[in-house]
Amino acid sequence: MKENKTTETEATAATPPAEPPAPSKAVRTERRSVRYTFNEEELTQIRAENLDAFDEFRNAEAEAKETAASFKAKLERAKSRMIATHASLRSGFEMRTLEVTVHLRPKDRKKDFRRKDTGELVGTEPMEQEDYQLDLIQAEAEFERREEIQLFPPVGKDFGTLVVGRLMGRWFAALRVSVGPHSLAERLDKEQKAVKHRADAVRQAAKRALEWLTSSLGPDAAKGFELPINNAIAAHKEREE
Numbered sequence: 159m160k161e162n163k164t165t166e167t168e169a170t171a172a173t174p175p176a177e178p179p180a181p182s183k184a185v186r187t188e189r190r191s192v193r194y195t196f197n198e199e200e201l202t203q204i205r206a207e208n209l210d211a212f213d214e215f216r217n218a219e220a221e222a223k224e225t226a227a228s229f230k231a232k233l234e235r236a237k238s239r240m241i242a243t244h245a246s247l248r249s250g251f252e253m254r255t256l257e258v259t260v261h262l263r264p265k266d267r268k269k270d271f272r273r274k275d276t277g278e279l280v281g282t283e284p285m286e287q288e289d290y291q292l293d294l295i296q297a298e299a300e301f302e303r304r305e306e307i308q309l310f311p312p313v314g315k316d317f318g319t320l321v322v323g324r325l326m327g328r329w330f331a332a333l334r335v336s337v338g339p340h341s342l343a344e345r346l347d348k349e350q351k352a353v354k355h356r357a358d359a360v361r362q363a364a365k366r367a368l369e370w371l372t373s374s375l376g377p378d379a380a381k382g383f384e385l386p387i388n389n390a391i392a393a394h395k396e397r398e399e
Contacts, residue, residue, distance in 0.1 A: 177279055178270055184259035185292055190271060192280035194254040201247070208243035215240050262293045264345075298346040301325050307360065307394060309335070309367055310386040318383070320363050320390070321346050328352035331363035333370070340374040342367075360394045 196204065215236040222229040246252055257274040262285060269289055271281040285293075298304060301323030309318035318335045323346050330352050332344035344350075353359050364387050372380040 178263065178266075178268070178282060181259075181261045181270060181272055181277070181279075182263065184261055184272075185296065186260050187257055187274060188260065189255050190258045190281070191253050191255050192258060192271065192273065193251050194256065195251045196246070201250070204243050204246050208240065208247060211236055211240040211243055262289055264290065264293050294345050298323065300348075301330065301346055303356075304346070307390055309364065309390050310383050318367060318387075320360060320367065322356060322359050322363070322394075324356070325352075328354065329356045329359035331359040333363055333367050335367055335370065337371065337375060342370050357395050361391050364388075364391045 215233070218229055218233040218236050222233050258271040258280060259274050261270045261272060263269065264285065267285050268282055269285050270279060271283075272279055298321070302325070304321065304323035307320040307322065309320055312318075316337045318337075319333070321332045321334065323330055325348055330346055330348065330350050332346045332350070333342050334344065335342045353362065368380065368384065368387055371383050374380075
């Protein structure tokens with residue numbers, strides 16, 4: 159029963175992660191312990207080392223029978239080497255700390271790790287808060303005339319921000335609003351609907367903010383946000399594009 163359990167565990171470890179969509183642009187490089195699959199040349203070398211280790215172990219074992227105390231350390235060293243090389247041969251890989259590139263997939267809330275030298279996918283994890291922040295900064299860096307507009311005065315942890323920017327002659331807008339337990343977080347993205355004029359982008363996004371507040375808080379509570387949001391629209395109606 160114990161042998162079967164070991165075999166299942168090794169089989170699971172040997173299964174590579176599923177290949178996701180084509181990798182996005184790498185956001186950074188870091189060192190990480192990842193699965194490293196041996197090539198044929200390396201397996202040949204390990205096999206030779208395994209045979210050498212076995213011979214060393216048998217020789218040390220023979221010598222140990224004569225002088226057990228003096229050869230104990232040598233015996234243990236050879237045994238450990240033999241076990242390690244045998245395990246490498248059976249699994250076909252070992253864990254090594256290598257440089258990997260990190261690729262973010264915000265829509266899937268995942269980040270992929272790929273070996274820097276080969277591009278091989280070696281791991282996938284959920285994105286963390288700092289990853290979302292980095293993705294947001296990178297996504298919005300290409301926009302010109304980017305500006306954050308306050309939709310209503312912040313109170314405690316409640317806030318409302320409209321982000322507007324221009325890309326290739328078109329204007330885009332995104333909302334970041336948090337009221338009580340409700341939150342809306344958008345990023346300025348060229349895949350969004352764009353308009354020709356800045357004022358239209360601000361007006362349409364502000365309208366979406368009011369609709370979201372009404373849906374989240376109810377019509378009565380949302381009315382308290384109408385005046386500051388309408389004032390924000392008016393203040394940017396005549397802004398130079």
